[in-house]
Amino acid sequence: MQSTRRQVVTFDDFVHARFAGLLRFGRALTGDEDRGADLVQDALARTLPRWDRIRADDPEGYVRTVMVHRNISVWRALRRERLTGEPPETAVADRVRDQALWSAMRQLPPRQRTVIALRYLADQTEAQTASLMGCSIGTVKSQASAAMQRLRELLTDPEEDR
Amino acid sequence: MTDLETRLRAALHDHTDRRSVDDLLDGVRRDVARRRRARTVVVVAAAVASVALVGGGVSWRHRTSSPVGHPAGVAHRTMAISVDASGTAFKVIGNQGCTRPCSTLWKAGDAGTWSRLATVHDASRGARPYGPILSLEMAPNGDDGWAWGSRLWSTHDGGVTWAAVTTLPGGTDPDRNDLDVSAGPSFTWARMARHGAFQLWRTPTGRDAWTRVRVPDHADQTIAAVLPDSRVAIPIRSGGDDYQRQRSHGSYRMVQHYYLGDGTGPWRRVTVRCLPQTAPFRGRAQKVSICGPGGHRVGAGELVGPPVTDGSPRFRDLFFPATSTGETRVNPLGHENQIHLGNDQAFLVTPQGAVPVALSIAPTPGLVDIAASGQHLVILTPNDQILRSADDGRHWSALG
Numbered sequence: 001m002q003s004t005r006r007q008v009v010t011f012d013d014f015v016h017a018r019f020a021g022l023l024r025f026g027r028a029l030t031g032d033e034d035r036g037a038d039l040v041q042d043a044l045a046r047t048l049p050r051w052d053r054i055r056a057d058d059p060e061g062y063v064r065t066v067m068v069h070r071n072i073s074v075w076r077a078l079r080r081e082r083l084t085g086e087p088p089e090t091a092v093a094d095r096v097r098d099q100a101l102w103s104a105m106r107q108l109p110p111r112q113r114t115v116i117a118l119r120y121l122a123d124q125t126e127a128q129t130a131s132l133m134g135c136s137i138g139t140v141k142s143q144a145s146a147a148m149q150r151l152r153e154l155l156t157d158p159e160e161d162r
Numbered sequence: 163m164t165d166l167e168t169r170l171r172a173a174l175h176d177h178t179d180r181r182s183v184d185d186l187l188d189g190v191r192r193d194v195a196r197r198r199r200a201r202t203v204v205v206v207a208a209a210v211a212s213v214a215l216v217g218g219g220v221s222w223r224h225r226t227s228s229p230v231g232h233p234a235g236v237a238h239r240t241m242a243i244s245v246d247a248s249g250t251a252f253k254v255i256g257n258q259g260c261t262r263p264c265s266t267l268w269k270a271g272d273a274g275t276w277s278r279l280a281t282v283h284d285a286s287r288g289a290r291p292y293g294p295i296l297s298l299e300m301a302p303n304g305d306d307g308w309a310w311g312s313r314l315w316s317t318h319d320g321g322v323t324w325a326a327v328t329t330l331p332g333g334t335d336p337d338r339n340d341l342d343v344s345a346g347p348s349f350t351w352a353r354m355a356r357h358g359a360f361q362l363w364r365t366p367t368g369r370d371a372w373t374r375v376r377v378p379d380h381a382d383q384t385i386a387a388v389l390p391d392s393r394v395a396i397p398i399r400s401g402g403d404d405y406q407r408q409r410s411h412g413s414y415r416m417v418q419h420y421y422l423g424d425g426t427g428p429w430r431r432v433t434v435r436c437l438p439q440t441a442p443f444r445g446r447a448q449k450v451s452i453c454g455p456g457g458h459r460v461g462a463g464e465l466v467g468p469p470v471t472d473g474s475p476r477f478r479d480l481f482f483p484a485t486s487t488g489e490t491r492v493n494p495l496g497h498e499n500q501i502h503l504g505n506d507q508a509f510l511v512t513p514q515g516a517v518p519v520a521l522s523i524a525p526t527p528g529l530v531d532i533a534a535s536g537q538h539l540v541i542l543t544p545n546d547q548i549l550r551s552a553d554d555g556r557h558w559s560a561l562g
Contacts, residue, residue, distance in 0.1 A: 015190075016183055023178040033179045041186055045193035097175040104172075120167065121174040152166060 011051045015044060018060055025064060028117035029071045031106035035044055043067040064122070068132055071110055104154035112147035186308070192296060225320035239546050241265070242297050242310075243531050246304030249538040249552050251561060252279075252308065252321060256293030262461050265295035267309070267321050270561050275549070279321040284312045301345040301367045306351065316370055316480040330354075330363060330372045333354070349424075351375075353396075365424060375425035396421045510555045519556060 015022075022043075026036030042068040047059065053061045105113060114133060118124040126144075130137045244252040251270045258266050262282060267279045269292045284294035295312035300321070308327075309315045315324040330352055345367055351362045352372065360381055365372045381396045398421060423429040510519045531542040539551045540561075548561040 012187060015187055019181075019183045019186070020178065022177075023181065024174065029175050036178070037181055037186065041189045041193060044186070044190045048190055048194050052381055098169065098176070101169060101173045116170065117174065120170045148166060151170075155166070 010055060010086050011048055014055070014059055018063075022060075022063065022067075025117060025121060026067060026106075028121045029067060029110075029114055031102060031108070031113055039067050039071055042070055046070075065132060068114055068118070071114060100155060101151075104120055107154060108150060112143050112150065116147050116151075119144060122153040215475060239292070239532075239543055241292055241295060241550065242309075243540050243542045243548060244298045244300040244307065244549070245533045245535045245538050245540045246300050247302035247535045247538065248304055249535075249550070250304050251533075251540045251548065251550055252298060252300050252307070253542075253548060254293070254295045255296050256295075258293075259366075263294055263312075265293035265309070265311070267295075267298075270550075271320060274559065274561050276561065280317075280324055282309065282315055282324050297341050297342075299350075300533075301350065302347045303367070304349070306345065306368050308345065308352075309345060309372040310341055314352075315345070318368060318463060327370055327372075329370055344394070351394050360396075362394070362425070364394075367392075378421050378461075380428045381517050391424075393422060393424045431539070435468050472560075519557070519558065 022040045023033075023037060026039040027033055030036045030039055032080070040063075043063050046066050047054065047063050050062075051059070105116070108116070111133070115129060118129040118132060119126075124132065126137050126140045130140045133140065205548045213436050217327075238258050239256060240253050241256050248254075249272070253268050253270075253276070254259060255266045255268065260266075260283070262283060264281050268276045269279055270276045282295060294312040295309045295315070298307065298309045300307040305318060307317045307321055309317075309324065314327040314330060316327050317324045341352060343350060343352050348367060349364045350367045352365075354361050360377060362375045362377045363372045364375050377396060378398075380398050399525075415540045420429060421429040481515070508519050510517050514530075516559050535541050537553055539555055541549050543549070549558045550561050551558045
């Protein structure tokens with residue numbers, strides 16, 4: 001029983017310790033708080049069964065890798081609907097948020113949003129971003145350029161900023 | 163750094179909404195349990211074709227589900243469904259009509275009317291909003307079944323009476339021991355994590371006489387799928403279902419290796435190489451690579467992913483229309499068919515092709531749970547609607 005407890009506690013400790021960072025990363029990848037949290041949950045559910053194998057080898061990197069790939073490829077097909085009969089504890093309007101920017105982020109294709117998240121949140125180099133996404137450095141550069149161009153367009157055109 | 167870059171960094175590093183990490187961990191563990199079932203379809207596909215012990219007319223009854231799931235905090239909603247070989251549907255509802263934590267179990271026969279079978283209480287894990295039962299597995303005979311969540315219960319009279327199982331190690335606390343139960347016609351299997359290792363147990367369906375089964379080295383701790391002949395399939399830890407890095411170019415692929423056996427003889431190794439899920443890409447001509455439950459790939463437009471299998475059938479490319487939004491959702495059903503739930507139309511995808519089907523409900527963004535037994539299928543939508551099909555998914559009716 002001891003090792004089982006140790007495994008569970010270690011995984012739980014990891015999630016507790018990295019919860020905020022993973023939520024930010026999920027939000028950046030999806031452009032949305034709820035979908036980002038769902039993406040985190042999905043990635044962690046794929047991590048837990050393999051915890052014994054990866055916990056000593058950069059588990060956060062593994063989770064982030066799964067999040068990136070799931071978000072780009074299959075996640076959109078599997079996103080869950082959030083059902084709740086209760087209002088949020090904190091009114092969103094109370095928060096100081098760059099809503100226009102997030103709205104623009106949500107209009108980016110997943111790959112462009114992923115590049116933005118990896119470059120400006122995770123501070124990954126272009127090479128690291130390319131490796132994580134499984135593409136060339138040139139693709140990362142072109143995706144980043146297109147993403148920034150699109151963000152500029154959306155942020156200067158309020159009609160498109162839904 | 164430009165103004166936009168500064169603004170981006172500030173927004174990306176801004177605080178996220180406040181969320182409960184414990185709720186998320188609960189959801190993670192529920193997803194792990196559900197995902198085991200999703201993968202079993204692939205196992206059966208390979209096993210049915212490669213081992214040739216199961217002849218034509220195979221019906222496989224293990225349910226599967228897309229990882230939609232209910233979020234934590236949903237009371238009075240259906241948490242799990244099951245179906246027996248006669249088509250009788252079963253469901254579990256959390257905390258309905260009780261003042262302390264409970265789950266109510268219901269069944270619907272041919273007439274489609276739900277009748278209440280039993281109420282199960284368990285306050286040992288506190289007042290969870292979804293009740294003590296999260297999963298339900300009824301055997302093909304409809305008499306025997308197992309329900310688990312905060313602990314494990316069994317019934318041998320069609321769900322009228324339920325008793326807590328104490329003969330199975332960890333049965334008093336299966337939630338923490340990562341339990342899953344899969345019922346076959348002859349034997350029912352239980353998989354659990356115990357002392358940090360995977361344990362496999364089985365009992366004759368109809369009894370709770372559990373005995374431990376030796377598992378091969380490197381058997382994973384995730385799933386144990388049951389074939390129609392009651393054999394079980396277990397993923398192999400080394401090289402099992404996982405993201406494997408292609409170091410030469412930094413990409414990842416999913417490879418699945420499984421052990422297949424009945425626990426009394428040698429275990430056979432089967433392999434499947436493809437994604438068991440959809441992989442939608444942007445654009446109207448979607449690229450989809452799916453390891454379908456029948457061992458074939460299903461796609462529209464260009465197919466991606468390695469089409470090689472070891473011992474499993476050759477992949478065939480099937481095509482179905484892309485949805486108007488550029489997204490696709492395919493959920494595995496029985497041993498051959500898949501239901502494709504688009505935003506504007508549902509399709510039944512079979513080895514012969516795809517045909518539109520009417521679900522008699524509004525298009526749904528996914529499924530909470532699926533159960534199958536032979537030709538009989540039931541699905542639970544995120545809107546808490548339950549649909550039943552008696553012909554392998556071709557026609558559906560809502561269970562009220």
